Amino acid sequence: MSEASAAPKSATARAVQAAALIVVFAVVFIASRLVHQAASVVGTIVGLGFLLLAGTLTSELMEVFGLPHLSGYLLAGLIAGPSVLGLIDAGTLTRLAPVNALALSLIALAGGAELEIGMLKASAKSIAWATLLQHTIVLVITAVVFAALVPFTALSTLGTGAIVGAALLWGLISVTRSPAALLGIIAQVRPAGPLTTFSIAFVMLSNLVCVLLTALMIPLVRPLFDSGEALSFSDLTQLGYDMVGSVSVGVCVGLALIVYLRLIGKNRLLMLLGLGVGLSELLRYIRFDALLAFLVAGFFVRNFSQQGPRLLEAVQRTGALVFVVFFALAGAKVDLSLLRSVGLVALALCLVRFLATYGAARLSSRAAHDRPVIHAWGWSPLVSQAGLSLGIIVVVMRAFPGLGAEFTTLSIACVTINEIVGPILFKLGLDRAGESGKAAEEGSGATSTPTPTSDA
Amino acid sequence: MSPFVLLTALLALAFIGSMLVSGHSIRGFGLPSGSEFLVLGVLVGPRFLGVVTRESLEGFEALTLAALAWLTFAFGSDYGYVGRKRVSLDRMLTGLGLSALTGLCTAGPAVVLAFALTDLAARDVLVLGLGVAAVSAETTRHAMRWVAQRYSADGPLTKLLADLSEADDALPILMLAVVAAILPQEAALALPGLPWSGLAATVGIGGALGATCAALFDIEPRYSQRWGILLGTGLLCIGVSLRLGLSAPSATFIMGIVATALAKERGALQSLLGSTERASMLPALVLAGVHIVIPPLMPFALIAVSVLGARVLAKLLSGRVVSGMLEPKTRRSPSLGLGLLPAGVLSIVVGLAFVIRFPGQASEWILALAALNAxxxxxxxxxxxRRELRAAGEISPLSVAPSSRPPPRPTAEEERAAARLIRTTTGRSVSTRPPPSLIRTTTGRLRPAPAKRKP
Incomplete structure (x- = not known):
């Protein structure tokens, strides 16, 4: 995520950026054509540097067209990825996976630190209605339409029970949102206002709801796939243990962060890198939910100490580098041939999801008597999908391997479309709501522009 | 030790390194060559405690080279500058010439003895000769900074030595490029017209990405974006050089020089890269220590003694040249050259680069010699x-190493001297006016201001 745009750049500056982008692409293109078989770690280093630079430059050039930086990162990754130029190979994408873990931990930490109890209380009614309606209406509508569209897909060979199960799982994937895209756009445009507050609070809470829904849905759906399987909630018990453990770890990490920020406060970039890499790995090993733990840690620091703004500033700085790579990697993973193969059905399903989300947002804001700005644009942050959605697809496929590659292909194609379109819509919403750039003007804590310190 | 734990440990070291550089503690602790971290590496390495084994280092070679290359990127960005002041061309050339002289003097006996006493192949002897020259050439600028900071040294000799030690950094790093071009790896790209094409490619990649870095840096005022530009161009330069089988540390060094030369915001660029220098230095030193293999006594001892002896002679000769550059009124002694002996991080980094690039006995000896030089x-x-600077009257006779007792508050004269020193070494102006919490006594010393009475 990049800092808020400074003064508009001149045409010369844009020309320099375009020329630099060409140089970067040319250098990597020539190197990759001259030496085809790159050593593993070397390929990763090239990939990392290239994605960072090309992502940053493309995002800058996207500003000219009023598009969000995230779209630039995605586009750079897409062009460099195996689908188009092949400058970044599939092996490199796999080896750069730790960047995803680091980015997700930082996203969760920032997400938690954006949640202020006072803010939650103030918009409790809106959030409650939105949570209820978004997670029921969208789930049901998308599930029904999916079931109706199954005959036009390779999933038509499934039995009736399995189709119902698959449809419910589709509904589950459809209600997931992208906290990463949300925070990415917020970091770029520095908004402030009711739409921003609502978006942060809802998407972060939705994150939690989706994790719970996944754990609930899997045992519920299992008998539909296998008639011999009884309804078992042992997964829920396990989930309970995991959640309590994750929350406990999150509180401990939050406490440690408070102590660190208060007593030492320096080298926050390195500290966050170490924490993100080390703790994610540890939590994965003990099978706790890293996303939840980091979310709780951020929430704890924000609401039980004075260190929230410092933590946010540090995360934004570290994230500025990590998120470029994260989204560029996401772009590189886009499989264009896959999109072509299921394009029409995927588009139809995305459209239905969008309409359901839009309708549910209008209904919930009417029920909660929201301000006009939320009534008009409250749907805009809810379209994006990214890492969390892909994570839930992996969990679903692990639990139901019988769904086959077709389901995975279709769901990844839909997430890809929403990943590209969602950030553009959210930026549009913030611009139209008049909230873009407000935080930078006010210099408010949560999204204030960091000033250079010894943090580097 | 698993690679993950090793990586975390290296991150922790980088953290400690950046803590040291960001605080005032650097002045009171540590050795100028960073030998303590080298020794730490030897201790935790396979030869002694075995915490880090050879197996756990496998797969880390490219990553280690990348870290070394980042360090030389930082060196390159600072090359030719003492603080914010540019070193004059004649001093740059003298520094380079003296380091070349030392390199030649030390490589000669190493090659002769290697041919006479060992059964190393001709290629390995060539590696040994070039490596010994590369790790013996420099006088570490860190020693100059360390003495200047710790003993408040200032004067013509201090400045001359600082300039020369700054200038001689280029030779060892550029020698890596030469070696990579002369002796390409088997898996590397077979460039037509080697070694010149290899050298040209190294300079070309470093130059092109350095210019790109400078151009982007100047038009981008945002802090995070600037970091993205530096990291992106740096990693790209490292990765592409390694992929083509070129010397990544040399390419990034050139990139640093070009970026600094072309950037209008040179100070900001140097400051950002400088903040990473110590953070990458400590892990590099520890990794170098881990890679050190203590060679069998003979014939290594003979080669080591001859190389060290030749280095002392070469530096004594260099001392004569330095004496000639000083104004006649400046006091100097015949042993001035011995003050040019300190070697440090750069030599060790170059030695480690040799070990990774050309695994084998010759490279192990080069790294061991780099450690011995340090x-x-x-x-x-x-x-x-210290003795030379004191003899030249550039260290105050009262100036001693810091003790455990808190130092007395400085007098106005001492403060002015410190401000002068900071100005000459960093180019920054410092106010000597006391802060509101302090008042100056009649003797010129500072003491806490009396608390204001509450109304």
């Missing part, structure tokens, strides 16, 4: 350097 420089060099 230790000898630590034991003799800093002592003589």
């Amino acid at each position: 230790l000898a420089g630590e034991l003799l060099g800093t002592v003589f350097l």
